[in-house]
Amino acid sequence: MSKTNHGRFFEDYKLGEVIRHAVPRTVSGGERALYHALYPARHALYSSDEFARSVGLTHDKGAPLEDLAAFHIVFGKTVPDISLNAVANLGYAEGRWLLPVYPGDTLRAESEVIGLKQNSNGKTGVVWVRTRGLNQRDDCVLEYVRWVMVRKGNLDADAPETCVPELKPALAAEDLALPAGLDFTSYDFALAGEPHRWGDYAIGEQIDHVDGVTVEEAEHMLATRLWQNTAKVHFDSTTRPDGSRLIYGGHVISVARALSFNGLANAQMIVGLNGGAHANPCVSGTTIRAWSEVLDKAQTAAPGVGAIRLRLVATSGGAPFALKGADGKYVPEVLLDLDYWALMPL
Numbered sequence: 001m002s003k004t005n006h007g008r009f010f011e012d013y014k015l016g017e018v019i020r021h022a023v024p025r026t027v028s029g030g031e032r033a034l035y036h037a038l039y040p041a042r043h044a045l046y047s048s049d050e051f052a053r054s055v056g057l058t059h060d061k062g063a064p065l066e067d068l069a070a071f072h073i074v075f076g077k078t079v080p081d082i083s084l085n086a087v088a089n090l091g092y093a094e095g096r097w098l099l100p101v102y103p104g105d106t107l108r109a110e111s112e113v114i115g116l117k118q119n120s121n122g123k124t125g126v127v128w129v130r131t132r133g134l135n136q137r138d139d140c141v142l143e144y145v146r147w148v149m150v151r152k153g154n155l156d157a158d159a160p161e162t163c164v165p166e167l168k169p170a171l172a173a174e175d176l177a178l179p180a181g182l183d184f185t186s187y188d189f190a191l192a193g194e195p196h197r198w199g200d201y202a203i204g205e206q207i208d209h210v211d212g213v214t215v216e217e218a219e220h221m222l223a224t225r226l227w228q229n230t231a232k233v234h235f236d237s238t239t240r241p242d243g244s245r246l247i248y249g250g251h252v253i254s255v256a257r258a259l260s261f262n263g264l265a266n267a268q269m270i271v272g273l274n275g276g277a278h279a280n281p282c283v284s285g286t287t288i289r290a291w292s293e294v295l296d297k298a299q300t301a302a303p304g305v306g307a308i309r310l311r312l313v314a315t316s317g318g319a320p321f322a323l324k325g326a327d328g329k330y331v332p333e334v335l336l337d338l339d340y341w342a343l344m345p346l
Helices: 029-038 049-054 067-082 217-226 249-259
Strands: 018-026 086-097 106-118 124-134 140-151 206-214 269-278 287-299 305-315 334-345
Touching (some): 018 067, 029 217, 067 106, 067 124, 067 140, 067 249, 067 269, 086 124, 106 140, 206 249, 217 249, 249 269, 249 334, 269 305
Antiparallel strands (some): 018 106, 086 140, 086 269, 106 124, 124 140, 206 287, 287 305
């Protein structure tokens, strides 16, 4: 029996199977510092222990870890079992951040196979999994569904019975989990960086975030290692004919989210992920820009806290707000189309 792991192929997945992923990871202030070194992240709640305390997050470890950093850590755990032999990560749905993650917490991950469908070419299939990130107390801190196209290892293997899960097109506001104690009634807009509050945004409004970040080879490689993402296309230049390494899609998400600070500085916490598509590949040397559209708004039960649903689009250029062509396909400049809920002061 081989001692090495070549990853799972499509025929290796079984509907209903629960996969416990290695290796648990204890987070510290180091992850926060590295996150801020990799991305131009400036949201006040994650930058300042004192700001976090001022809005009711009074944990003795100070501010929580960035929501997307927690996502990256959990996601990275799943790669060796879910997407090592993936052709593409196709989408996300029903993502919820259920509890803040603080320095000192230990995160692990497990995934349940909830859908399988072999493609008509007989060479690949789509695998749907629901992943849960758990802390040292076995509390679920986040969960999400994603689906990936995975190669078959044995082309003669029988196709499994098709099962495509029924997923919500978007989370309702009442599906969102709000951190205990969160209170924006004394929110300091000056320290947060912008005066715009929940009531200043209108459904349908579009925001050009203006700035851009050119992704360097060194930084996206550091990110791939930081999040322990073992997908070959991200770190092994021999896996692609042109010798390039694809940038991990989560790296693009975090860059775009950080760029969105200019115009959405008060969209402090991501609490829901409705859907997402990595529309076109991204490689080193690409300058990422971003724009957002307000899709929905809702009140919450937390004092002074509103929820805002946003479309975040990362591009490699082109005109702001261009998304799809007449054929319904994403224009070539669109790298990411992400639909998420965030919390914002009223």
